[in-house]
Amino acid sequence: MSPPSSFAIDVPDSLLARAKRGEATAFEQLYRWFERPVFTLALRLTGQREEAQDVLQDTMLKLFDRLGDFRGDSPFWGWLRQIAVNEALMRLRKRNRMSIDDEASEAELESQDTLLPPTAADTALLGRAMAALPDVTRSVLWLYHAEGFTHDEIATSMGKTISFSKSQLARGTRKLRAQLQIDTEVTVHG
Template sequence: MPPESRSTSSFAIEVPSALIARARAGERAAFEQVYRWFERPVFTLALRICGDREEASEVLQDTMLRVIDRIGHFRGDSPFWGWLRQIAVNEALMRLRRAKQQPDGLDLDVHEPADDHAPPPPAAADAAALQRALATLPASTRSVLWLYHAEGYTHEEIATLMERTASFSKSQLARGTRRLRLLLEPDTRSIQESAHA
C-alpha cells in the first residue's frame, strides 16, 4: 500500500454498483455518467504522461472506448475507479511506446539513491508552473513522477507498467524530482522575496 502521505488519486470516485450494472447492460446514459465522472482524471493523467493535449484527448477517447468494450470483464473484486485508471495508464504508456519516445535522455537503469517519501517540489501548488516544468522532462521521467506522486503507484507497479525495473523507476523519480526542484525553485524564491518586500 502507498504511504498515507501520498496524494489520493483523482480517480478515487465511488461508482455505485447499480450504475456499473446499467453500463454492463449497455445503457447509454450510464456510460455517459461514467464518462463525465472520469473525463478530467483520465485527461489529466494522459496529459502528464504524454505531454500533449491532442495525445491526451486521444488517450481519453481510447480509454473510454476500451471501458465500453471491456466492462463485462470487470469482476468487482477491486474498485471500479482502479480498474478504469489501469486502462487509462496502459493506453497512455502504449501511446508513448508507439511514438518511440522511449528510450530518452534519462532512461538509464542506474540505481540512484532516492527519498521515496520526499514531497513533490515546493512550487507544486502552482499548477501552471508545475505543468510547464513537467513539459520539459523526458516522457518516461514525467510518467514515473506522475504515477508515483499523483496516482500512488509503487516503484514495483511502475516497473511492471513501463516494462522496466524498480531501480529504473527509483532513478527516474530521483532525477525528475531534482530537475523539477531546479526548475521551480526560482519561482518559489521570487514569491518569497515579494512576500518579504
C-alpha cells in the same frame, strides 16, 4: 479495510450492472463521470492536449469493450485508471520511437504553458519544468507523486524494473530541483 484513496470515485453497483447489460444511458453516465479524471491523468502523463484527448477516447472504448471483465474485487476507478495509464504509456512509447530528439523545443514548451491554470507563478514554473523532462521521467514522477503508484506498480505498467522506476524518480527530482533552482541543503541554526 484501508481508507479510501483521495482519488477514489464511488460508482453505484446498479450503474455498473446497467452498463454491463448494455444500457446506453449507463455508459453515457460513466463517460460523464470519468471524462475529466481520465483526461487530466492522460494530460499529465503525455503533456499534450491532443494526445490526452486520444487517450480518453481509447480508454472509453476499452471500457465499453471490457466492462464485462470488471469483477468488482477492486475499486472501479482503479481499474479504469489502469487502462488510462496503459493507453497513455503506450502513446508515449510510440512517440519516443518516432522522436529523434527527447528535448522539447521552445515552441512546444510555450504551447504547454497553457495546460496549467495560471493560479500561481510557482504552478506555472513547475509546469514548464515538468514539460521539459523526458516523457518517461515525467510519467514516473506523476504516477509516483500525484497518482500514488508504488515503484512496483510503475515498473509493471511500463514493462520495466523497480530499479528503473526508482532511478527515473531520482533523476527527475534532480532535474526539477536544478531547473527550479531549489537548494537541497538544510542549515541548522543552533
